[in-house]
Amino acid sequence: MRLDKFLSTTLGITRKEAGKLLKNKEIEVNGEIVKNGSLKVTDDCDVEFNGRTLSFMGPRYFMLNKPQGFVCSHVDDYNPTVFVLLDEVSPEKLHVAGRLDGDTTGLVLLTDDGQWSHRITSPRHVCEKVYYVELADPVAEDVATAFAEGVQLRGEKDLTRPAKLDILGEREALITISEGKYHQVKRMFAAVGNKVVALHREQIGSVELDEDLEPGEYRPLSEEEIASFLK
Numbered sequence: 001m002r003l004d005k006f007l008s009t010t011l012g013i014t015r016k017e018a019g020k021l022l023k024n025k026e027i028e029v030n031g032e033i034v035k036n037g038s039l040k041v042t043d044d045c046d047v048e049f050n051g052r053t054l055s056f057m058g059p060r061y062f063m064l065n066k067p068q069g070f071v072c073s074h075v076d077d078y079n080p081t082v083f084v085l086l087d088e089v090s091p092e093k094l095h096v097a098g099r100l101d102g103d104t105t106g107l108v109l110l111t112d113d114g115q116w117s118h119r120i121t122s123p124r125h126v127c128e129k130v131y132y133v134e135l136a137d138p139v140a141e142d143v144a145t146a147f148a149e150g151v152q153l154r155g156e157k158d159l160t161r162p163a164k165l166d167i168l169g170e171r172e173a174l175i176t177i178s179e180g181k182y183h184q185v186k187r188m189f190a191a192v193g194n195k196v197v198a199l200h201r202e203q204i205g206s207v208e209l210d211e212d213l214e215p216g217e218y219r220p221l222s223e224e225e226i227a228s229f230l231k
Contacts, residue, residue, distance in 0.1 A: 022034065028048045107201045109207070140193075
């Protein structure tokens with residue numbers, strides 16, 4: 001992470017204000033005065049402001065608009081991971097709360113708070129997720145009823161939980177599910193004889209993906225968004 005962004009985050013100030021601190025020689029990194037805000041800060045750096053060591057306070061929570069082709073793991077032999085998109089100190093300490101497939105785009109939540117992410121991913125907690133779907137074939141009118149009653153996925157013993165389907169067009173829809181089985185949305189449409197050609201997650205719980213976040217961009221969650229998963 002850039003030093004000026006690190007100062008902005010840890011001190012709760014603007015980038016401009018951080019630049020003034022650097023210009024006034026009030027910041028030391030590893031015992032030396034630094035005036036360059038573009039200096040990269042790593043987890044091993046000792047950053048001080050007026051003799052006070054700075055560090056991130058508390059857990060971190062982010063919203064990311066995942067681009068196609070990125071995977072939600074830290075290491076992959078063939079594809080880039082979402083963590084390379086983050087300009088943060090110690091991104092390896094973050095994890096994804098509810099993964100997306102490599103070809104699926106949209107809302108991803110990242111945190112280093114394991115208990116918080118458990119509230120999103122655990123089957124014990126009902127957390128709805130909304131996806132925009134594009135399909136190979138027209139959506140049959142009876143699919144919404146079938147999803148509301150639960151469908152049998154190949155290789156699964158139980159039916160899926162009731163899901164809501166809003167048909168937007170001949171080959172597009174919104175689907176709301178409250179569980180996270182492997183490739184669930186794709187398998188649900190396969191179970192009714194259709195194929196998903198594009199999938200984009202728009203919402204998790206009450207948290208919606210910002211419309212102004214371009215693919216690959218991210219932002220910290222607000223206190224209200226963080227708290228929404230703890231209710």
